Each structure stands twice: as C-alpha cells, then as structure tokens.
Amino acid sequence: MAEHELRRTVLNETERKAGGKMVDFHGWELPMEFTGIVKEHEAVRKSAGIFDVSHMGQVFVTGPDAFNLLQHLNANDLKKATPGKGVYSHLINEKGGLVDDIIAFCLSMDRYLVVVNAATADKDFAWIKKHSEHMSVTVENKSDEYSILAVQGPNVPLMMETFAPEALPLPRFGIVEKDIHGRHCFISRTGYTGEDGFEITCPNDIAVQLWNEMLELGKPYNIIPCGLGARDTLRLEAGYLLYGQDVDDDHSTYEANYGWVVCLDKGDFIGRNILAEQKANGVKRKLTGIVLSERGIPRQGCRIFHEGKEVGTFNSATYSPTLKKGIGMGYVTPPLKPGTLVEVEIRGRRVKGEVVRTPFHKGGAFSKVLYTGKDK
Amino acid sequence: MKPEELKYAKSHEWIKLGDEAVVGVSDYAQHEMGDVVFVELPKVGQKAEKEKQCAVVESVKSAFDILSPVSGTITAVNEAVAADPALLNQSPLDEGWLFKIKPENPADAETLLTWEQYQVFIKQA
Numbered sequence: 202m203a204e205h206e207l208r209r210t211v212l213n214e215t216e217r218k219a220g221g222k223m224v225d226f227h228g229w230e231l232p233m234e235f236t237g238i239v240k241e242h243e244a245v246r247k248s249a250g251i252f253d254v255s256h257m258g259q260v261f262v263t264g265p266d267a268f269n270l271l272q273h274l275n276a277n278d279l280k281k282a283t284p285g286k287g288v289y290s291h292l293i294n295e296k297g298g299l300v301d302d303i304i305a306f307c308l309s310m311d312r313y314l315v316v317v318n319a320a321t322a323d324k325d326f327a328w329i330k331k332h333s334e335h336m337s338v339t340v341e342n343k344s345d346e347y348s349i350l351a352v353q354g355p356n357v358p359l360m361m362e363t364f365a366p367e368a369l370p371l372p373r374f375g376i377v378e379k380d381i382h383g384r385h386c387f388i389s390r391t392g393y394t395g396e397d398g399f400e401i402t403c404p405n406d407i408a409v410q411l412w413n414e415m416l417e418l419g420k421p422y423n424i425i426p427c428g429l430g431a432r433d434t435l436r437l438e439a440g441y442l443l444y445g446q447d448v449d450d451d452h453s454t455y456e457a458n459y460g461w462v463v464c465l466d467k468g469d470f471i472g473r474n475i476l477a478e479q480k481a482n483g484v485k486r487k488l489t490g491i492v493l494s495e496r497g498i499p500r501q502g503c504r505i506f507h508e509g510k511e512v513g514t515f516n517s518a519t520y521s522p523t524l525k526k527g528i529g530m531g532y533v534t535p536p537l538k539p540g541t542l543v544e545v546e547i548r549g550r551r552v553k554g555e556v557v558r559t560p561f562h563k564g565g566a567f568s569k570v571l572y573t574g575k576d577k
Numbered sequence: 578m579k580p581e582e583l584k585y586a587k588s589h590e591w592i593k594l595g596d597e598a599v600v601g602v603s604d605y606a607q608h609e610m611g612d613v614v615f616v617e618l619p620k621v622g623q624k625a626e627k628e629k630q631c632a633v634v635e636s637v638k639s640a641f642d643i644l645s646p647v648s649g650t651i652t653a654v655n656e657a658v659a660a661d662p663a664l665l666n667q668s669p670l671d672e673g674w675l676f677k678i679k680p681e682n683p684a685d686a687e688t689l690l691t692w693e694q695y696q697v698f699i700k701q702a
Contacts, residue, residue: 238638430638
C-alpha cells in the first residue's frame with residue numbers, strides 16, 4: 202500500500218524510544234500514549250505531564266499594522282493582549298464560521314505570535330496573508346522552525362522555580378521570551394489540559410535537549426511523557442474545542458457555545474454582522490455538553506435523543522478518567538438547558554445522560570489564583 | 578492460567594477448553610487496546626456462536642468486539658471485570674477472564690491456534 206509520507210516532529214525518535222505508540226494524526230506521526238492514557242491523564246491532573254505539540258503552527262505578524270490586521274480577523278478583542286499577554290480567539294470567515302481557533306500573543310505592540318492548529322496552519326497563513334495586502338505588516342509562517350513542549354499539571358510551576366523563574370509571575374495566557382541554550386524561546390502559561398502549566402516554544406534544534414531536561418527536572422514532581430490520547434481526554438474534560446471535529450468553517454463561535462470569545466463592541470471585524478445577528482436572535486443549534494449517568498462510553502457520531510426525538514450527534518465523546526463517566530459534546534437542535542435529561546445511543550442501546558455546563562472538570566487552569574513562586 | 582495451556586482465536590481471544598470453557602482476551606490484545614474502561618458481558622444462558630460478537634471491551638480510545646471462539650451456551654460471566662475493567666489489563670489470563678461457555682461442537686476447537694501458532698500469528702500482524 203502506497204502510504205503518504207507522515208510528517209514527524211524532531212522528537213519522533215525520542216518518543217519511540219520512550220515507548221510511544223505512534224499513530225497518524227492529521228498527517229503527523231505522533232504518540233497516542235506512552236504508559237497508558239488513564240495514567241497519563243491522571244499524572245497531568247495530579248502531578249505533571251509533558252506533551253510534544255510541535256505539530257502546531259506559528260505565524261508571526263509584525264509591523265505597524267499588526268494589531269489592526271489581527272483585530273480585523275479575530276472575534277476576540279486583541280486589546281486584551283497587551284505586550285506579554287495572549288488571547289484565545291477565533292478567526293472568523295465571512296459566513297461567521299471558524300477559520301481556526303488560535304492564541305494570539307502580543308510580544309510587543311508591533312509583533313504578534315499567532316499559534317494555530319496543525320491541520321489548518323497553511324490555510325490560516327494564507328488567510329492572514331491575504332488580508333494583510335495593503336497593510337503595513339509582514340506575515341511569516343515559521344511552523345517548520347519551532348517545536349512546542351507543553352508541560353502541564355499542578356506541579357509544573359514548581360519545576361519552573363529553577364528553570365525559568367521569570368515565567369512564574371505570568372498570568373494565564375501570559376508569555377515571556379527567554380534565551381535557552383543560546384536559542385530564542387517563548388514560554389507561555391497556556392495549555393490544552395485544563396490544568397496550570399506552560400508551553401515552551403523553541404527552535405527545533407534544542408527540542409530534544411529541552412524534552413530530556415524537563416523530564417529530568419520533573420522527576421521529583423512525578424512527570425511522565427503523555428500522548429494524544431490523554432491530551433484528548435484532558436481537553437474534553439476541560440470543554441476545549443478541537444478544530445475540525447467540534448468546530449470548522451461551517452460552525453460559528455456562538456453555535457460552539459463560546460460566546461465569551463466574541464467582542465461585538467470592539468469595532469468591525471470579518472463575520473461580525475453574522476455573529477451580531479446570531480447574538481440578537483439566538484442560534485438554532487448549540488454545542489452541548491452531556492454527562493452519562495449510566496454505564497457506557499459514548500463516541501464521536503453517537504446520536505443524542507431528547508424525549509424520544511433525535512436532537513443531535515456527538516462531535517467529541519469519550520470516557521472521562523476524572524469523572525469515571527462517559528462525557529461528550531455535540532450540536533443539539535434546538536439547544537437544551539443544563540439539567541435536561543437526554544439519551545445517547547451507544548451500539549443500539551439508549552443510555553441516560555444529562556445536559557451540563559462545560560467544563561466537565563474545572564482544573565487548575567480555571568483557578569483565579571495561580572502559583573507565582575515561593576513567598577519572598 | 579499459563580498462556581501455553583490456552584488456545585487462541587485470530588481475533589485475540591483465549592480459551593481454556595473443557596466442559597465449561599473459559600474465555601478472555603490475550604495479553605497481546607489487552608496491551609494493544611490500552612486502558613480498558615468498560616466491559617459489556619453476555620447474559621448467562623445466552624447462546625453464543627463461534628466467531629460472532631458476544632461481548633464488548635472498550636478502552637479510552639475505542640471499542641473492541643469480543644468474538645466467541647466456540648459456539649455454545651454462556652454459563653457464567655465475570656462480574657468482577659465488569660465492575661473493575663482495569664482487571665483485564667492487570668490480569669488478562671486470570672482475574673480478567675470474561676465468560677464461561679459450554680461448547681456444543683467439539684470441532685469448533687480445531688481451527689483455534691496453539692500458543693506457539695499464536696505467537697507466530699501476532700508477529701506477522
């Protein structure tokens with residue numbers, strides 16, 4: 202069978218040696234798990250885990266119009282991203298759908314780092330580039346030059362105490378630039394797990410060294426390498442979206458129940474009129490969190506029923522290692538309120554569940570008080 | 578149970594043959610599945626058909642059909658593994674057994690693999 206060549210991160214060999222079970226993830230060969238999804242999931246919830254998320258992309262936007270360009274493309278207000286801070290946002294198309302969900306970090310007033318999804322990196326770059334014409338701004342796709350190590354879990358700030366003390370005072374979504382091993386890196390207090398933690402964006406040539414260093418540094422804090430499996434259960438418990446599965450060009454921010462991302466009063470931006478209309482009139486379908494009250498594991502595609510009538514299907518669903526229950530998110534038409542009893546069809550069997558507000562599990566990332574260092 | 582004393586199906590179930598045969602999932606298969614978090618067992622008294630689905634094992638990532646290695650009547654199921662599915666990972670050949678079955682056709686066992694044959698089979702997989 203002629204297989205298409207899978208892309209590999211620079212950590213590929215390191216991960217194989219560490220026992221990573223490699224899988225094809227949207228054209229990238231990445232580890233599904235190392236020591237077991239549940240164990241890795243629990244490590245991140247209780248101590249620490251490290252993920253290779255180097256497949257994600259980096260688009261740098263620089264120049265006097267950098268802010269104006271990003272403000273024009275994003276639903277969220279880029280004013281919230283002052284230098285040293287990032288903002289989670291949605292790039293919106295003319296139909297109100299999502300081009301991608303991203304984090305835009307303001308490095309300085311005329312320099313932004315936009316972290317984009319792997320599968321959409323080229324599309325996003327083309328989209329941003331296209332709208333940058335006639336603007337005084339440079340857009341560069343540097344996705345192939347950088348790796349990202351996501352170090353996540355309640356113990357991670359303690360690890361940073363010696364490694365990068367300048368990262369400790371960072372608020373959620375804060376970012377600091379730091380030279381590590383003579384190479385220019387970015388450390389942000391971000392993640393996709395719902396726990397406190399940091400993502401280190403580094404040039405590819407020091408990624409393996411940093412990975413090993415983090416594992417060594419994290420030893421007293423029970424760090425373990427984690428794969429895509431745990432990443433997915435963690436992000437779903439945290440209610441985070443997976444682009445291409447939960448949202449895409451045809452689903453809007455309001456439909457995804459992420460209305461807090463939209464700042465209609467910030468001025469015009471692409472898709473604003475559609476989003477304003479949805480805000481005023483409501484949406485017909487809404488991404489809805491459901492927890493099963495009976496045994497069973499829901500999967501993507503499982504049908505959702507309310508009072509005997511099919512009202513939607515799951516876009517993402519799994520076993521929640523924290524709740525020890527089946528959980529899922531799917532578009533439900535018309536939207537149902539939290540507390541509503543529903544049924545989910547699993548292999549022909551109807552299993553009872555309840556509509557809930559996401560996140561399913563509120564981890565440390567949702568905490569108002571983050572660890573900023575030992576009392577001085 | 579000793580793995581050498583069991584027979585294996587190509588769909589990775591093991592069976593301890595006898596008047597009341599015991600069926601479970603091979604160590605190789607439980608390792609490939611990853612963390613098992615849900616087990617759906619047949620009902621006692623139910624008929625099972627050789628190579629037809631009669632139980633389901635689910636890991637975090639996916640669901641796996643468990644096929645009965647022989648035709649017969651289910652005589653017992655392991656409630657312990659249903660209550661604590663991780664037993665299937667921890668002890669696939671002992672505490673993690675799935676069901677017992679009274680085989681109805683001795684010829685069913687003929688197509689099953691010996692331990693040595695199964696070892697060769699999984700190396701090719």
